[in-house]
Amino acid sequence: xxGFDPTEEQALIVETVSxxxxxxxxxxxxxxxxxxxxxxxxxxxxxxxxxVANALPESVGxxxxxxxxxxxxxxxxLAWGDLAIALGILSPALVALPVAxxxxxxxxxxxxxxAGESFVxxxxxxxxxxxxxxxxxxxxxxxxxxxxxxxxxxxCQVPWMDGDDTVLVFATLDGxxxxxxxxxxxxxxxxxxxxxxxxxxxxxxxxxLDGVRVDADARLGGDxxxxxxxxxxxxxxxxxxxxxxxSRAAFEVARDYAKEREVFGVKVAQKQAIAxxxxxxxxxxxxxxxxxxxxxxxxxxxxxxxxxxxxAYDQVRRVALEVADGAVQVFGGHGYxxxxxxxxxxxxxxxxxxxxxxxxx
Amino acid sequence: xxISFEPTEASKAAREHYRKVAEEQMRPVSRKxxxxxxxxxxxxxxxxxxxxxxxxxxxxxxxxxxFIQVCIQAEELCWGDxxxxxxxxxxxxxxxxxxxxxxxxxxxxxxxPFREKGGHPIWGAxxxxxxxxxxxxxxxxxxxxxxGDEWVLNGTKIFCTAGEGASTVEGGFVVVWATVDKSAxxxxxxxxxxxxxxxxxxxxxxxxxxGIRASDTATLRLENCRVPxxxxxxxxxxxxxxxxxxxxxxxxxxxxTFDASRPIVAAMAVGxxxxxxxxxxxxxxxxxxxxRYDAPPAEVTxxxxxxxxxxxxLQAARLLTWRAAWMMNHGKPNNLExxxxxxxxxxxxxxxxxxxxxxxxxxxxxxxxxxxxxxxDAKINDIYEGTQQINQLIVARRIxxxxxAMLR
Ligand SMILES: Cc1cc2nc3c(=O)[nH]c(=O)nc-3n(C[C@H](O)[C@H](O)[C@H](O)COP(=O)(O)OP(=O)(O)OC[C@H]3O[C@@H](n4cnc5c(N)ncnc54)[C@H](O)[C@@H]3O)c2cc1C
Numbered sequence: 206x207x208g209f210d211p212t213e214e215q216a217l218i219v220e221t222v223s224x225x226x227x228x229x230x231x232x233x234x235x236x237x238x239x240x241x242x243x244x245x246x247x248x249x250x251x252x253x254x255x256x257v258a259n260a261l262p263e264s265v266g267x268x269x270x271x272x273x274x275x276x277x278x279x280x281x282x283l284a285w286g287d288l289a290i291a292l293g294i295l296s297p298a299l300v301a302l303p304v305a306x307x308x309x310x311x312x313x314x315x316x317x318x319x320a321g322e323s324f325v326x327x328x329x330x331x332x333x334x335x336x337x338x339x340x341x342x343x344x345x346x347x348x349x350x351x352x353x354x355x356x357x358x359x360x361c362q363v364p365w366m367d368g369d370d371t372v373l374v375f376a377t378l379d380g381x382x383x384x385x386x387x388x389x390x391x392x393x394x395x396x397x398x399x400x401x402x403x404x405x406x407x408x409x410x411x412x413x414l415d416g417v418r419v420d421a422d423a424r425l426g427g428d429x430x431x432x433x434x435x436x437x438x439x440x441x442x443x444x445x446x447x448x449x450x451x452s453r454a455a456f457e458v459a460r461d462y463a464k465e466r467e468v469f470g471v472k473v474a475q476k477q478a479i480a481x482x483x484x485x486x487x488x489x490x491x492x493x494x495x496x497x498x499x500x501x502x503x504x505x506x507x508x509x510x511x512x513x514x515x516x517a518y519d520q521v522r523r524v525a526l527e528v529a530d531g532a533v534q535v536f537g538g539h540g541y542x543x544x545x546x547x548x549x550x551x552x553x554x555x556x557x558x559x560x561x562x563x564x565x566x
Numbered sequence: 567x568x569i570s571f572e573p574t575e576a577s578k579a580a581r582e583h584y585r586k587v588a589e590e591q592m593r594p595v596s597r598k599x600x601x602x603x604x605x606x607x608x609x610x611x612x613x614x615x616x617x618x619x620x621x622x623x624x625x626x627x628x629x630x631x632x633f634i635q636v637c638i639q640a641e642e643l644c645w646g647d648x649x650x651x652x653x654x655x656x657x658x659x660x661x662x663x664x665x666x667x668x669x670x671x672x673x674x675x676x677x678x679p680f681r682e683k684g685g686h687p688i689w690g691a692x693x694x695x696x697x698x699x700x701x702x703x704x705x706x707x708x709x710x711x712x713x714g715d716e717w718v719l720n721g722t723k724i725f726c727t728a729g730e731g732a733s734t735v736e737g738g739f740v741v742v743w744a745t746v747d748k749s750a751x752x753x754x755x756x757x758x759x760x761x762x763x764x765x766x767x768x769x770x771x772x773x774x775x776x777g778i779r780a781s782d783t784a785t786l787r788l789e790n791c792r793v794p795x796x797x798x799x800x801x802x803x804x805x806x807x808x809x810x811x812x813x814x815x816x817x818x819x820x821x822x823t824f825d826a827s828r829p830i831v832a833a834m835a836v837g838x839x840x841x842x843x844x845x846x847x848x849x850x851x852x853x854x855x856x857x858r859y860d861a862p863p864a865e866v867t868x869x870x871x872x873x874x875x876x877x878x879x880l881q882a883a884r885l886l887t888w889r890a891a892w893m894m895n896h897g898k899p900n901n902l903e904x905x906x907x908x909x910x911x912x913x914x915x916x917x918x919x920x921x922x923x924x925x926x927x928x929x930x931x932x933x934x935x936x937x938x939x940x941x942x943d944a945k946i947n948d949i950y951e952g953t954q955q956i957n958q959l960i961v962a963r964r965i966x967x968x969x970x971a972m973l974r
Contacts, residue, residue, distance in 0.1 A: 332928050336853045361928045402923065402931050402938035469702045469974050478955045526920060533776075533945060537700050537953055538725050541776050541946055548776035555941065558924035559931045 209495075215275055222282040225254065230286030237406035238549055243293045243366065251283075251294040252324035260298065261305055265316040271302070273439065273501035276566030277446035281494075284450025288553040289406035291447060295564050296364045299329035300373050302439070302565045303384060307431035311422060312386065315371075328372040328389070330360035331440075331562040334411055340375075340382075340437050340561045345414060347376040347383060354378070354424065356385060356393075356417040362563060365396055365410035373425065374414065375433065382433035384425030393417040403552035434511055440562035441514035442504060445497035447564055448521035448557045449490060452528040455550035456486045459532035462539075479535055486528045493520040501566065522557045529554035571885070576630040577638055580623045584639050587618060588646025596647040599780035600939050604772055607780050610650050615687040619656070619680075632895035633826075634888050637833035641884070644837030645844075648943045649780030651834065656680060658728055659827060660690030660741040663757055666823045667799040676759055679737045688738040688762070689731030693723035693786060694820075700725075701956050703743070704752040704817065708788060710744035710798075717758055717798060719744055719766070719791040725773070725950075729784025731762075733769050738762040741799065742788065743820065750804045752817040759797040766791030777942030826894060828904040828951055832887040832911035835947035839880050839915030842922040842940040846873070849926065872925060876918045883911035902964040909957035912948035919944040 211219060229251075233244045252258075256279055261267025283291035301319040304312050319325050333344050345358025356376050363372065372394075374385045387394065394417050396410040425431045460483050463474035473479050500513035532547040533540035540547045573581070591613055599607040623635075631638075643651045657664065657680050664676050679688060699705040708721025719742060723729070732738040739761045747754035760767050770785040850857070850873070857873045858866075886907035893900035919941040923930035930937045948954050963973050 334928055334932070336849060336927065336929065338927050361932070400933035402933070402941070467698070468700070469705075476955070478958065522924075530916065530920070530945075534948065534954060538695065538949055539700075541949055543774040543776065551776070551945070552942070555920060555923055556931055559928040 211274075211278060215278060218275065219278050219282055221254065222256070222279050223285070225251065226282050226286030226291075230283065230290050234287035234290065234406075235543075235546070235549065237287065237290060239405075239543070241405050241408075243290060243406050243408070247290060248293055248324050248326075256283075257295065257297045257301060258320040261301055261316055261320045262313075265305075265313065266320040267305075267316070271305070273442055273504035273566040274498065277442055277497055277501040280443055280446035280564060280566065281450040281453070284447040285454045286450075287406070288447060288451050288556075289404040291450065292364065292404060292407050292564055293326065293366065295443075296327040296366065297325055298565045299327035299364065299562070300369075300371060300386075301327060303329075303373060303425060303431060303436055304386075306435075307384070307426040307429075309422070309427040312425065312427075318369075324368070326364065326366035326368050328364050328366075328369065329562055329565075330363040330372055330374045330412055331437075332360065332362045332559065334359055334361035338559075340440075341433065343375045343377045343382050345374065345376040347378040347385060349378075350418065353418055353420045354385065356387070356414045356419065358414050360412040360414070361399065361409075362401075362560065363396075363410050363412055364563070365398070365408045372412070374412075376414075378424075378430075381430065383430050384433070384436075385419055386423045386425060387414075387417060387419055391417050391419070401556070403549070403554075403556045405552075436562060436565065438500075438509075438511045438514040439504065439565045441518040442497060442500050442510070443564035443566040444557060444560050445493070445500070445514070445517040445521040446566070448518075448525040448554065449494050449497060451550055451554050452486070452490050452493070452521070452525045455525075455529040455532040455547060455554070456483070456490060458546050458550070459483065459486070459535040463535050473535065482531050482535065486531055489520075489524045490528065493517065493524045496520055504566070518557075525554035525557050526551075571888075573634070573638070574631050576623055577635045580635050581638050581642055583622050584642035585645070587622075588642050591618070592643065592646030592650050596650065596780075596936065597933075597939070599647075599649065600777075603774060603779040604782075607650055607653055610780075611653060611655055611687050615655050618654075620683075631892075633829070633891040634895070637829055637887055637891045640830050640833040641837040641840065644834040645841045646837075647780065648834055648838050648946075649778035651837075652727055652778060652781035653731075655687035655689050655731070657690030657739075659692035659823070660732065660739055660759075662823045662827055663692055663741040663799060663820065664690075664759065666826070667757065667820065672759070672796070672799065676739055685737065686735070687731075688735050689728045690739055690741070691726050691728040691732035691784075692741045692743075693726040693729065694743045695725045696722060697724055701953060704755060706743055706745060706755065707748075708742065708744040709748070710746050710756060710758060712746075712795070712802075713792075715795045716792045717795060719758060719760065719788040719793070721788050722770075723786045723788070726784045726786055727781055727950075729786055730769055730772055730782035733760075733762055733767055733784065733786055735762050740767070740786065742786075746802065747804045754804050755817040755820070756802065757799045757820055758793055759799065760788075760791060760793050764791055764793060776945060777939065778946055822901075824951065825890075825899075825901050825904045828908040828957075829887050829890040829894070829900075831947060831951040832883065832890070832907040835908075835911040835915045835944065836880060836884045836887060838940050838944045838947070839883070839911075839918040842915075842919040842937055842944070843876055843880055845935070845937060846876075846922045846925060849929075869925065872921060876921055879914040880918060883907065883914045886910050902961060905952065905957040905960040905964075908947075908951060909954055909961060912957075913954055915944045916948045 259268035260271040263269035297319040393415045466473045496517035500510045503510035529550040745754045768787045773783040890903040890907045
């Protein structure tokens with residue numbers, strides 16, 4: 206049956222997260238961006254909501270209720286509050302969800318760690334700092350060495366918060382992309398803190414892997430490996446949702462400003478040039494959201510959703526940029542000033558052009 | 567009369583000269599002053615004052631392209647760094663206002679210090695915008711009252727480019743727009759030269775911005791700020807019905823300075839856009855990616871399409887800019903064409919730089935390269951000197967032949 210409203214239970218969760226985004230995240234977003242730091246107390250509070258733990262298996266203390274649709278709904282709300290903080294809050298999923306889905310029994314034991322009392326961040330390394338980086342074909346290589354592997358290459362846009370010792374690195378093994386659970390302190394691995402156009406509050410790193418040796422049991426899923434395509438699909442749904450959160454935030458801020466500010470004796474919103482721009486934003490955001498939901502619903506139904514997720518993400522990349530740029534424009538000169546949110550939305554929105562698997566559902 | 571797009575030798579020489587300045591003096595400190603937002607870019611400012619302003623071909627040297635050469639200069643220097651360009655110690659927009667509406671004495675008094683050898687760097691600025699009046703510049707509330715032989719100014723100005731230097735460094739000046747008669751609407755608006763350091767003009771602060779961070783964008787408070795009577799630019803006559811008939815260079819005259827400044831802003835925009843496009847093309851070459859202009863339609867890659875569109879948009883913006891400047895050279899009214907080039911260039915380079923970040927992927931997003939900075943710098947060109955919407959409005963009025971009362 207076709208339907209467009211969430212279940213009562215989903216609605217309740219969305220409402221809670223929305224309140225959290227409004228009351229806890231939004232007020233500190235600007236300051237976090239300027240200082241380049243995530244708010245520890247907000248991350249801790251968010252952890253108590255159990256958003257990631259809820260999706261983990263019951264056997265490790267999770268809620269056993271993984272749903273891409275719910276993930277998308279929640280991610281949009283958090284990112285509405287602030288993208289960098291949302292990505293920080295959701296980071297445990299970057300390691301926990303792939304391990305839950307593909308991990309060997311031994312690997313799954315570590316999941317309890319992410320569902321525990323305190324917040325544990327996650328780090329996933331897929332994107333690479335080179336022209337034409339391609340998530341399906343990592344340039345980073347894994348070669349068999351005795352009963353382990355040796356990794357070589359570089360990675361970027363890797364969330365790099367203190368509090369965990371593992372990073373899930375994707376590398377090409379026998380022509381396929383595979384995941385490896387690598388100790389952050391491994392010999393040959395070095396991390397350099399990045400500075401980016403946006404998501405400045407989220408610590409991210411560029412990694413160099415220079416002959417990093419891992420044991421055989423570091424390979425995600427053991428000999429069976431993992432399905433990178435599915436991880437990329439999940440990432441695109443999550444990022445589409447996050448992009449929608451940024452878009453909606455930018456749209457709302459612009460709409461409210463346009464209804465407040467006067468030019469030539471009328472409200473800015475009464476100028477058709479602006480009214481139509483706002484109308485376009487609303488149309489595009491809703492359209493893109495439905496694409497993202499459809500992809501998420503397919504994931505939940507166990508269907509392949511690479512095409513749907515990719516189309517959704519492609520739309521969101523464009524929509525987020527256009528909406529955020531439009532919001533700056535609606536604010537006029539004030540949009541260029543860092544006292545107001547639109548310029549930050551613009552910097553964050555542009556990131557979707559290069560983000561891959563920076564969030565997962 | 568001929569259609570030609572070939573710059574004169576003088577313009578070519580100017581282009582070479584300013585390209586070198588951009589490469590040698592601006593690029594090396596570009597990232598630094600983006601990071602250190604409110605620090606005076608001393609290397610650049612001092613160099614410009616001691617050497618830069620005296621060197622370089624002048625627009626008037628030989629049979630030249632006149633105003634187009636000014637646009638070429640703006641493009642080259644903003645290819646270097648748009649924020650540093652705006653921080654150059656020059657009379658800037660304040661100078662344009664004085665040149666456009668000032669008497670010979672006023673020009674000499676306020677502009678000649680910028681030509682004197684030695685001394686220290688000084689700045690000029692123009693302050694129109696107020697907290698409640700941006701696009702609608704006729705809605706400004708700053709007042710000017712004649713008291714004896716002095717004008718007394720009261721009000722608050724925001725977003726004044728170079729306003730920190732111009733309001734505080736002895737020798738510079740701010741051209742302040744104020745109304746001498748609120749009931750007269752735009753007819754009551756006049757501009758006044760307020761020398762740096764005049765008591766009653768206070769620098770309240772400077773903005774933190776998305777881009778052009780090397781440029782000081784100031785808030786100024788005027789509180790019983792007194793300037794001599796002859797600091798008014800143009801006539802003091804207020805004509806309520808039709809201000810254009812006063813023969814005055816008040817509001818209309820001030821607006822007319824936009825016909826000259828918009829092509830410069832458009833040229834600045836083109837410079838920033840070109841910086842990003844040049845870099846992208848170089849990077850593609852390094853990657854062995856060649857853009858084919860003769861590929862069969864079904865084989866054109868998405869990347870090729872994007873690059874060709876970026877190239878076409880940039881060149882279209884540049885040619886519209888040169889046309890508007892050329893019209894000025896020939897004394898042709900260019901109000902329509904000035905808004906056309908500004909609207910086109912502001913939007914084109916916003917999109918070009920955003921696209922460049924996208925095409926370069928994570929490298930584009932990283933602060934290790936300059937592309938992300940150019941994206942931040944580019945956006946202002948779609949906002950100041952009339953936003954995209956305001957310039958569209960002007961174009962629309964012109965092509966429809968509607969007065970502002972019919973289309974606003
Ligand atoms: C970095 C920077 C430097 C600047 N430098 C200077 C300077 O040196 N001197 C100076 O005086 N000012 C300067 N400005 C101010 C700049 O010119 C104004 O910000 C600009 O004119 C827009 O005004 P506003 O910000 O009040 O926007 P508003 O006028 O409030 O506009 C808000 C929105 O409404 C739209 N809008 C307005 N009127 C209409 C209409 N009639 N139809 C359709 N849409 C409309 C606008 O396009 C915009 O999208 C600067 C601004 C910045 C950010």
